[in-house]
Amino acid sequence: MAIGRTIRDEFDWPLFIAVSTIALFGVLNLYSATDGGTTSDAYVQQLYWLILGFGAAGVTVAIDYRYFERYGWVVYGACILALVLVLVLGKSVRGSTRWIALGGFSLQPSELMKIGLIIALAKYLHHDTKTGGRTLGDLIIPGLILALPTALVLLQPDLGTAMVLAFIFVSVMMLTELKARSVVTLVATFVVAAPVTWFYLLKDYQKERITAFWSRLGGTQADLLDSGWHAHQSLVAIGSGGLAGKGFTQGTQTRFRFLPDQHTDFPFPVWAEEHGFIGAVLLISLYVFLILWALRIASQAKDRFGAVVAVGVGAMIFWQTVVNLGMVSGLLPVVGMTLPLFSYGGSSLLSTMLGLGLLMNVSMRRFSH
Amino acid sequence: MITLSQRREVGEFRKRYRWMALFVMLVFGTLIARVAQVQLFQRNRWSGIAQQNITKTLELPATRGVIRDVADRVVASNRPSYDVHATPRLLLIPEDLERIANLMGLSEEETAELTARLAALPESRRTHQLELYSDISREQLAALETHLAELPALDIVTVPLRDYPYATLGAHLIGYLNEVNETDLRNVRDPGTYRAGDRIGRSGLERRYEELLRGARGFRRVVVDARGRALEGTRPQSLEVEMLKKPVPGHELQLTIDMQLMEALDRAFRQHPSGAAVVVDIHTGAVRALYSKPVYDPNEMSSGLSTKRYQELTSDPFRPLIDKTIYETYFPGSTFKVITALAALEDSVVDPMQRVECLGSIKIGRQKFRCNRRHDWVDLYDAIVQSCNVYFWELAEKVGLERINRYAEAFGFAERTGIGVNSEAKGFLATREWYKEHYGAFRPGYTLNTAIGQGNTRVTVLQLAMAYAAIANGGTLYVPQVVQNVKAPDGSLSETFQPRVRREIQVLPEHLELLRRALTGVVNEEPGTAYRARSPEGPRIAGKTGTAQVVSRKSRSGESSSAWYLDRSHGWFAGYAPADDPQVAFAILVEHGGSGSTSAAPIAAIVMQEYLSQPDGEEAQ
Numbered sequence: 001m002a003i004g005r006t007i008r009d010e011f012d013w014p015l016f017i018a019v020s021t022i023a024l025f026g027v028l029n030l031y032s033a034t035d036g037g038t039t040s041d042a043y044v045q046q047l048y049w050l051i052l053g054f055g056a057a058g059v060t061v062a063i064d065y066r067y068f069e070r071y072g073w074v075v076y077g078a079c080i081l082a083l084v085l086v087l088v089l090g091k092s093v094r095g096s097t098r099w100i101a102l103g104g105f106s107l108q109p110s111e112l113m114k115i116g117l118i119i120a121l122a123k124y125l126h127h128d129t130k131t132g133g134r135t136l137g138d139l140i141i142p143g144l145i146l147a148l149p150t151a152l153v154l155l156q157p158d159l160g161t162a163m164v165l166a167f168i169f170v171s172v173m174m175l176t177e178l179k180a181r182s183v184v185t186l187v188a189t190f191v192v193a194a195p196v197t198w199f200y201l202l203k204d205y206q207k208e209r210i211t212a213f214w215s216r217l218g219g220t221q222a223d224l225l226d227s228g229w230h231a232h233q234s235l236v237a238i239g240s241g242g243l244a245g246k247g248f249t250q251g252t253q254t255r256f257r258f259l260p261d262q263h264t265d266f267p268f269p270v271w272a273e274e275h276g277f278i279g280a281v282l283l284i285s286l287y288v289f290l291i292l293w294a295l296r297i298a299s300q301a302k303d304r305f306g307a308v309v310a311v312g313v314g315a316m317i318f319w320q321t322v323v324n325l326g327m328v329s330g331l332l333p334v335v336g337m338t339l340p341l342f343s344y345g346g347s348s349l350l351s352t353m354l355g356l357g358l359l360m361n362v363s364m365r366r367f368s369h
Numbered sequence: 370m371i372t373l374s375q376r377r378e379v380g381e382f383r384k385r386y387r388w389m390a391l392f393v394m395l396v397f398g399t400l401i402a403r404v405a406q407v408q409l410f411q412r413n414r415w416s417g418i419a420q421q422n423i424t425k426t427l428e429l430p431a432t433r434g435v436i437r438d439v440a441d442r443v444v445a446s447n448r449p450s451y452d453v454h455a456t457p458r459l460l461l462i463p464e465d466l467e468r469i470a471n472l473m474g475l476s477e478e479e480t481a482e483l484t485a486r487l488a489a490l491p492e493s494r495r496t497h498q499l500e501l502y503s504d505i506s507r508e509q510l511a512a513l514e515t516h517l518a519e520l521p522a523l524d525i526v527t528v529p530l531r532d533y534p535y536a537t538l539g540a541h542l543i544g545y546l547n548e549v550n551e552t553d554l555r556n557v558r559d560p561g562t563y564r565a566g567d568r569i570g571r572s573g574l575e576r577r578y579e580e581l582l583r584g585a586r587g588f589r590r591v592v593v594d595a596r597g598r599a600l601e602g603t604r605p606q607s608l609e610v611e612m613l614k615k616p617v618p619g620h621e622l623q624l625t626i627d628m629q630l631m632e633a634l635d636r637a638f639r640q641h642p643s644g645a646a647v648v649v650d651i652h653t654g655a656v657r658a659l660y661s662k663p664v665y666d667p668n669e670m671s672s673g674l675s676t677k678r679y680q681e682l683t684s685d686p687f688r689p690l691i692d693k694t695i696y697e698t699y700f701p702g703s704t705f706k707v708i709t710a711l712a713a714l715e716d717s718v719v720d721p722m723q724r725v726e727c728l729g730s731i732k733i734g735r736q737k738f739r740c741n742r743r744h745d746w747v748d749l750y751d752a753i754v755q756s757c758n759v760y761f762w763e764l765a766e767k768v769g770l771e772r773i774n775r776y777a778e779a780f781g782f783a784e785r786t787g788i789g790v791n792s793e794a795k796g797f798l799a800t801r802e803w804y805k806e807h808y809g810a811f812r813p814g815y816t817l818n819t820a821i822g823q824g825n826t827r828v829t830v831l832q833l834a835m836a837y838a839a840i841a842n843g844g845t846l847y848v849p850q851v852v853q854n855v856k857a858p859d860g861s862l863s864e865t866f867q868p869r870v871r872r873e874i875q876v877l878p879e880h881l882e883l884l885r886r887a888l889t890g891v892v893n894e895e896p897g898t899a900y901r902a903r904s905p906e907g908p909r910i911a912g913k914t915g916t917a918q919v920v921s922r923k924s925r926s927g928e929s930s931s932a933w934y935l936d937r938s939h940g941w942f943a944g945y946a947p948a949d950d951p952q953v954a955f956a957i958l959v960e961h962g963g964s965g966s967t968s969a970a971p972i973a974a975i976v977m978q979e980y981l982s983q984p985d986g987e988e989a990q
Binding site for chain 1: 383396412592
């Protein structure tokens with residue numbers, strides 16, 4: 001298979017265009033969120049990260065994904081090692097340890113772990129001999145593959161990423177068939193586990209956010225400070241955007257700093273405030289297209305590894321997008337969750353681009369082998 | 370590798386993609402529906418909050434209208450008060466509080482109080498400005514202003530504060546302001562008129578003309594960021610609110626009251642702890658003086674009384690809170706004899722020339738009634754001049770209670786004058802039925818008492834002045850008026866109050882003439898009861914003395930030292946001046962002053978001399 005012919009005929013242009021458009025919107029939005037770059041040069045940084053991300057994705061595309069299958073455990077192990085290193089060497093920001101300094105910049109290994117988990121699960125299922133009717137026993141090994149990184153991420157603690165890991169796992173495992181009896185057992189286990197999690201595992205600030213969320217759903221505007229305040233100001237930004245928005249760089253919620261973490265967790269309200277319902281639907285549609293396209297790639301994949309990777313990457317983007325949008329629009333409690341490709345943040349962008357590189361890889365090699 | 374991948378079935382996965390795609394679309398469908406709800410259907414609500422977020426509204430208080438007297442002397446105006454306002458949401462606690470406490474020199478107690486006040490604030494009020502302190506000192510102002518840039522939560526607002534240059538003089542009439550309460554806020558038509566902490570006219574003219582005086586507040590909005598820092602010159606396109614509304618000053622009132630006359634009265638009352646006086650223009654009903662003593666200081670009432678101070682005022686035996694000109698009623702005493710005389714003359718039950726012998730007392734039934742002295746043979750004229758009770762008792766028997774009451778009513782007694790400020794007492798005239806009901810039976814003695822202004826007749830000082838004005842002007846009873854005109858903020862006249870006639874009393878001019886001659890005699894003839902009080906240099910005045918017995922009251926415990934004084938009779942003098950060309954009528958009451966001829970009459974003489982000797986054109990100053 002000559003690479004020249006592959007690029008021309010099998011390069012997945014729709015995927016590339018959708019990804020580039022979202023990323024470009026993200027940079028523009030960041031430019032606006034920083035008052036046209038006057039308050040910080042984050043949008044330039046983001047451009048650098050984007051170039052780096054496209055580069056990394058290009059490298060990922062160039063290597064046949066079967067090599068990732070072959071070295072799957074190595075990738076997974078490296079990510080786990082990085083997570084351990086964070087706990088040992090990492091720097092603490094706002095009560096949680098998520099970053100390690102790597103030369104001039106900081107890296108968030110938990111972001112890379114998402115890709116590591118997808119590859120590990122793909123490798124495991126690729127080699128699984130079963131083709132249906134799985135029991136709980138069959139879930140033990142994949143469960144352990146999930147449990148190890150999730151535990152390490154929770155130690156940081158980073159509830160959001162732990163959730164994404166779990167969601168990726170569940171989504172991927174949905175591809176396989178589970179016996180009805182096992183499903184019942186799982187549901188029962190969850191019912192028992194939920195209160196235990198609430199009372200023993202969640203930190204106070206995490207509980208507080210969830211309580212604030214429920215009290216808001218209940219209609220009491222009692223707690224407008226802190227987490228409730230964030231969600232409230234986010235709704236103000238989105239809602240005041242109206243149909244057509246206030247115009248590029250004209251969002252008052254943004255410019256006058258009523259949005260918390262507007263570069264990272266709350267870029268969507270900035271976008272929705274300035275571009276209105278039209279802009280919001282356009283952006284959401286791009287994500288819908290991207291995720292459905294990933295499912296299409298999965299369905300055309302020649303092998304299980306490719307299919308699981310495609311679904312895993314799709315699930316990663318899907319869940320992060322849904323949780324982030326749900327949170328900023330007041331449907332879900334405020335948890336730290338970035339909007340893939342759109343939020344400011346190097347590690348997040350890099351891991352997303354790596355995943356998308358893998359997706360492109362699977363897409364381009366669907367007719368080969 | 371090839372064999373490996375071919376072994377792996379992807380068929381197991383195939384059935385799931387459609388469900389996954391459906392799930393993805395359902396979830397995003399929900400999200401888009403939510404965004405549509407927020408952006409399309411709730412847009413106005415969120416836009417409102419977004420605009421509120423970036424604007425801070427600074428209130429621009431309206432200047433309350435100035436009140437002036439008849440000669441343009443200022444009786445109520447405004448001075449600047451520097452108030453400290455804060456937006457609680459922006460206050461850093463405790464750093465900012467410590468700072469404020471330091472700069473303002475607050476005691477620990479005051480600081481704790483402020484902290485508690487802020488903590489008690491409901492969440493919904495935290496974005497609104499709150500008044501922390503009002504009328505701070507110059508030193509505090511200077512300290513705060515120097516550091517204002519570092520305290521974005523604070524604003525110093527200059528608010529006009531009401532100022533009464535004459536302090537206690539006329540305080541009941543002028544009134545005072547204090548903070549609005551919830552009842553006021555409920556009663557006002559436009560709920561935006563007042564804010565908590567605003568002051569509202571609480572009594573007197575301040576209350577009666579509140580709507581005209583208050584003006585309308587304005588505001589200035591500034592664009593602020595989330596920390597409340599003002600961004601001057603910034604105006605986001607999406608901001609659709611008005612940025613400036615100038616306050617509209619209140620209307621000005623010009624009174625009919627003459628503060629110079631009020632001052633003259635105050636000087637004349639120097640020796641007496643309590644009393645009241647009313648002076649009215651007999652041709653218009655315009656009130657020139659409405660004087661009550663003692664009085665609270667309206668400046669003090671405006672800034673809020675302490676409980677202790679309030680108790681002091683309520684327990685004062687001379688009752689400074691009561692307006693003695695219109696709210697309190699008294700026995701008219703002998704000043705009432707003019708009514709009895711008129712009743713007799715009009716109904717022709719007496720020949721004014723016919724003489725009656727006064728032996729110093731009279732026996733009616735089993736009761737013996739004493740005159741103030743033996744007057745020997747007196748006719749109606751002499752009886753008024755010398756205030757002979759015996760003459761009037763004999764007259765009373767002929768006239769009867771009903772006729773006396775009818776003429777008293779005609780002259781405005783037992784009926785509110787309609788002055789329209791504060792609460793006004795009606796006064797009281799006892800009827801035959803009333804006596805039967807309250808005293809079991811009607812006895813002739815009641816009529817005798819009524820004839821000389823004792824009995825159960827009660828009048829206000831203002832009613833008496835209005836009645837004497839009617840005698841002086843030939844029988845026109847006016848509605849007393851205290852406001853001459855209202856001026857718009859630009860100085861143009863917006864309303865002028867014309868004299869209002871209550872009624873033309875049907876009496877023969879020659880009867881009034883006879884009365885006026887007698888009233889002139891009271892002051893200007895040798896045996897007259899007020900002859901000693903006359904001032905030989907001044908204009909001749911006319912009037913009638915009176916002494917109202919005080920119902921002996923039990924002194925409150927611990928006040929025995931003043932108890933004897935409080936049992937003394939009230940002294941009256943009611944009349945008009947000048948005697949030959951009447952301009953003003955007056956009624957003067959000296960509480961516990963004893964005889965009217967020695968207490969009240971001299972006050973009238975002094976004050977009228979001073980008032981009437983004012984150079985012409987005084988009013989157009």
